[in-house]
Amino acid sequence: MTTIDGANVKKLIVACDAGMGSSVMLASTLKKQLAKNGVTVEHAPVAHIPADADVVVTQAGLADRARGVVPDIPVVPFQLFLGDPAVTRVVKAIQDGETIEV
């Protein structure tokens, strides 16, 4: 089990296959939600996740590749691009500065 310390997340990456479609959409949603928390939200192709990310969220079908690229960064897989509980949980942890397991 790896944990995410919501208070220490400074950079959240949303990854998708090409880094130009679905990840951009989810990143723009999360940017709004996390604007007050001083968190940088960026989107990236799953093959080029920046190494200085604190947490990566990606669709479950791409999670294995994401873990191969950044084995030391927690990867949170989700199912739905809109309103997925896994993503909501990460957002809430960051907003409340809580630690969660992933």
Added chain:
Amino acid sequence: MSDYTPAVTGTGARAAIQRFGAFLAGMVMPNLGAFIAFGLITALFIPDGWVNKIAGTQTDVSTQISSVVGPLIVILIPLLIAFTGGSRVYGHRGGVVGAVALVGAMLAPVAVPWLTPLSLNGEEATRPASIAEIGPTILAAFVLGPLTAWLLKKWDNAIAGKVKGGFEMLVDNFAAGIIGGAMAVVGLYIVGPITYYITQGLGWLANALVQTQLLPLVSLVVEPAKVLFLNNAINHGVFTPLGAAEAAEAGKSIFFMIESNPGPGLGILTAMLLFGPRAVRPTVPAAMVVHFLGGIHEIYFPYVLMKPILVIAAIVGGATGVLWESIFHLGLVGPASPGSVIAWAIVSPPDNLALNMIGIVLAAGVTFVIGMLLLGFGRKESAVDAAIDLEAAKEKSAENKAASKGAAA
């Protein structure tokens, strides 16, 4: 960390295919703007384009502007792809040598005397007389861009630290020039001829599938692959190059339509909205807008993965669309990317616009009806709801465990 060990079965191969596909798509996708410029100029200004159609005659201005179409697709786009492929491997320098090498392969059918076009359709094949008559050499770009950049990278690594101070620029520039130039010669005599024959063979095969009305069978592969997030790999790794080759000759191609048809996804989402598990129904309307208008197909894949049997609906719906398109010889003038109904309308040739839209509606309708049957008109949903509740329960128990651990510590 044991959680991070990749799963051994299935996902390993899937991840490998995804990676290779993403590598190809990664060379094409950053350049979609150029494809779209090509598509727009084609749709507006070719002899059968919107401008002439609205004017009711062949206008001089459209003749002049349409001269841009050929160079865009046969010269600029392959060079951009080679550059991007090279830069993925070794930055800007890698991109430059990749593009240089491609020019050799590009000219092979014009300059290499023993390279004769195959007469696959029983017709006499004619040799291109100049660069204006060649096809887009995207396959050669996929090979030469990354390969040449990789060679330069190896060379730079081999001599790193061994160059006398003050001579770095001289050595660097001439290394790139010599490797790029040498690979242009390799491209002309080796890579160019090989990829030329492969492209011709693939073109013939694709054409045969269209002629025999067997093309809808590709939906058997395309639709399941899409929901496994191989959509970009398939579309931009395979269909965009095939489509570009056909569009350079015929002005439009059916290959731009196969993966990008937003119909099957819309059918899946509609079936889910009305008959899917109650827990997910509220998320569907927003997904429909993003999928159908925004063209981000990824958003419907999870709904299929949730009820995998729905892939049958997507296959039959997709095949219906392809069958319709191949019966009426429909096509798009460039890639519809993202696969939105708006993008489809914009890159439809004027004469095909209405029939293309019907192709989307048919694909959506068939997918919806079969999806509805597979979902048992919503009667089976309680079982799925139970499964989702189970997932939620598992998550909750994990949280409880975490809480108890926290208390213990």
